[in-house]
Amino acid sequence: MSAALILQTLERAAETCADPAPLVYGRLFALRPDFEALFVMDTDGGVRGSMLETCFNAILGMEDDAPVQRVIISSSRFSHTGYGLAEADLDLMFVAIRDAVRELNAGHWTPQADAAWDARLAEIAAIA
Numbered sequence: 001m002s003a004a005l006i007l008q009t010l011e012r013a014a015e016t017c018a019d020p021a022p023l024v025y026g027r028l029f030a031l032r033p034d035f036e037a038l039f040v041m042d043t044d045g046g047v048r049g050s051m052l053e054t055c056f057n058a059i060l061g062m063e064d065d066a067p068v069q070r071v072i073i074s075s076s077r078f079s080h081t082g083y084g085l086a087e088a089d090l091d092l093m094f095v096a097i098r099d100a101v102r103e104l105n106a107g108h109w110t111p112q113a114d115a116a117w118d119a120r121l122a123e124i125a126a127i128a
């Protein structure tokens with residue numbers, strides 16, 4: 001049920017906006033301005049696009065307790081320490097995604113969708 005709600009909000013976001021990356025990263029950098037400098041080498045936005053896709057797959061792939069996505073999230077927490085990130089910092093990316101998706105669903109965002117996203121973010125945050 002919550003999976004269907006999350007998927008619905010992602011589909012509506014995709015209809016509203018072909019490329020949500022600027023919105024998501026704008027939100028991420030508003031939360032943590034120091035993160036923007038980490039992407040200076042990503043001149044064409046390719047890394048940001050691919051990272052965002054990985055995150056979308058993680059959000060959707062959490063269904064059925066999918067072990068693959070859990071491993072991806074867990075290993076990203078570890079690998080990103082190489083960029084100076086604390087493991088918990090990675091959760092900000094999912095917060096930025098949820099906030100951008102909520103903005104793109106303006107007028108259609110329901111308390112049920114909100115609860116589904118809250119639960120999914122909590123589930124991701126619990127992955128060490």
Ligand code: HEM
Pocket residue numbers: 035038039041042046047050051054055058072073076080083085089090091092093094
């Ligand atoms: C606060 C959140 C995050 C920050 C600041 C961040 C930062 C970065 C940086 C600096 C890079 C490398 C850029 C480069 O090589 O030029 C990167 C790459 C990557 N990140 Fe993140 N990251 C965050 C969250 C995440 C999360 C949550 C995931 C996945 C669950 C993720 C997955 C990846 C992947 C797969 C790449 C490699 C992309 C590619 O080179 O194709 N990141 N990230």
